Amino acid sequence: MVAQMRYTAAAVGGGLSPPPSTMKVVVVGYALTSKKVKSFLQPKLERLARNKGILFVAIDHSKSLSDQGPFDIVLHKLSGKEWRRILEDYRTTHPNVTVLDPPDAIQHVHNRQSMLQVVADLNLSDSYGKVGVPKQFVIKKDPSSIPDSVNMAGLRLPLVAKPLFAKSHELSLAYDELSLQKLEPPLVLQEFINHGGVLFKVYIVGEAIKVVRRFSLPDVSRRELKKNAGVYRFPRVSCAAASADEADLDPHIAEHPPRPLLERLARELRSRLGLRLFNLDIIREHGTKDRYYVIDINYFPGYGKVPEYEHIFTDFLLSLVKSK
Ligand SMILES: Nc1ncnc2c1ncn2[C@@H]1O[C@H](COP(=O)(O)OP(=O)(O)OP(=O)(O)O)[C@@H](O)[C@H]1O
Ligand SMILES: O=P(O)(O)O[C@H]1[C@H](OP(=O)(O)O)[C@@H](OP(=O)(O)O)[C@@H](O)[C@@H](O)[C@@H]1OP(=O)(O)O
Numbered sequence: 162m163v164a165q166m167r168y169t170a171a172a173v174g175g176g177l178s179p180p181p182s183t184m185k186v187v188v189v190g191y192a193l194t195s196k197k198v199k200s201f202l203q204p205k206l207e208r209l210a211r212n213k214g215i216l217f218v219a220i221d222h223s224k225s226l227s228d229q230g231p232f233d234i235v236l237h238k239l240s241g242k243e244w245r246r247i248l249e250d251y252r253t254t255h256p257n258v259t260v261l262d263p264p265d266a267i268q269h270v271h272n273r274q275s276m277l278q279v280v281a282d283l284n285l286s287d288s289y290g291k292v293g294v295p296k297q298f299v300i301k302k303d304p305s306s307i308p309d310s311v312n313m314a315g316l317r318l319p320l321v322a323k324p325l326f327a328k329s330h331e332l333s334l335a336y337d338e339l340s341l342q343k344l345e346p347p348l349v350l351q352e353f354i355n356h357g358g359v360l361f362k363v364y365i366v367g368e369a370i371k372v373v374r375r376f377s378l379p380d381v382s383r384r385e386l387k388k389n390a391g392v393y394r395f396p397r398v399s400c401a402a403a404s405a406d407e408a409d410l411d412p413h414i415a416e417h418p419p420r421p422l423l424e425r426l427a428r429e430l431r432s433r434l435g436l437r438l439f440n441l442d443i444i445r446e447h448g449t450k451d452r453y454y455v456i457d458i459n460y461f462p463g464y465g466k467v468p469e470y471e472h473i474f475t476d477f478l479l480s481l482v483k484s485k
């Protein structure tokens with residue numbers, strides 16, 4: 162079902178020409194934070210969408226979702242149990258509306274343990290490379306158990322400590338296991354993998370993928386590890402300001418992972434996670450040609466920073482309606 166809405170002056174907004182009047186409009190309701198609206202719903206996206214017959218409409222939280230629309234697609238990234246319940250109800254009562262993405266699938270990548278489990282289960286290995294996850298375990302409560310748990314799990318130092326819930330972005334690097342007791346659970350402790358200080362962000366929008374390169378934490382040598390102790394906290398690492406797309410780097414480090422490997426990984430994760438909008442952070446172990454680790458998966462990431470995202474995203478929205 163394509164929500165049949167005629168273009169009106171109010172719907173189109175000032176100054177922009179509507180598409181031909183015969184064109185059916187694809188209505189996309191969105192529930193996003195104001196930060197996300199600013200970064201994602203940029204004028205260049207809205208403009209291109211409008212020319213292709215796609216209209217973005219803000220969902221009004223003071224009204225029932227069923228009383229709004231009709232929508233063809235609902236796009237959302239809001240947290241909270243109540244919102245998840247509203248969406249689940251809406252999905253049941255409006256089976257023809259594509260909700261991007263299902264709330265329970267999103268929940269799966271909110272926890273840093275379940276997030277990487279799918280990659281571990283996939284155990285992807287072919288002529289292009291091998292994709293795994295760093296050894297890791299969860300500390301739920303008692304930080305005094307950390308040193309013993311690290312030894313028992315056979316984790317090699319240094320370790321990265323991340324909040325179990327992916328919404329929080331603090332990151333610590335620990336050179337010894339005793340210092341980890343200072344950190345506040347629930348946490349994921351993960352082996353730090355040397356990767357030449359460069360990481361690849363693979364943005365997925367349905368079947369499309371786009372890869373960017375970012376600077377990351379530098380390698381830690383055996384010598385450095387022996388010399389240092391303690392836990393070091395890092396503010397946001399590998400954020401958009403850390404782009405390394407144009408940097409002059411050692412080609413062994415800069416080279417993107419093979420496209421066929423990423424395409425297979427993206428396809429598998431899309432179906433196993435039941436998500437269509439996500440990105441993954443992948444690193445190549447320094448000194449190897451084909452040993453890859455996925456270290457993070459994010460739902461509906463910052464697409465606004467991806468070159469040409471407006472074309473990729475609008476094509477994707479149209480393909481959803483066409484395939485119905
Ligand atoms: N196991 C690891 N080995 C090496 N470096 C790592 C590892 N885990 C994380 N890092 C580095 O720390 C950064 C932040 O880690 P991660 O991506 O897990 O956190 P995040 O807060 O979820 O990030 P995002 O902003 O992408 O959501 C990574 O971009 C990478 O530079
Ligand atoms: O805000 P930005 O554009 O940086 O997008 C970031 C996004 O924040 P937002 O959803 O509030 O926008 C983050 O979401 P939360 O985990 O905090 O929910 C997470 O997905 C990051 O990985 C994104 O950065 P990217 O991986 O694309 O560099």
Ligand SMILES: [Mg+2]
Nearest residue numbers: 399442457458
């Ligand atoms: Mg990350």
Ligand SMILES: [Mg+2]
Nearest residue numbers: 327457458459
């Ligand atoms: Mg993340």
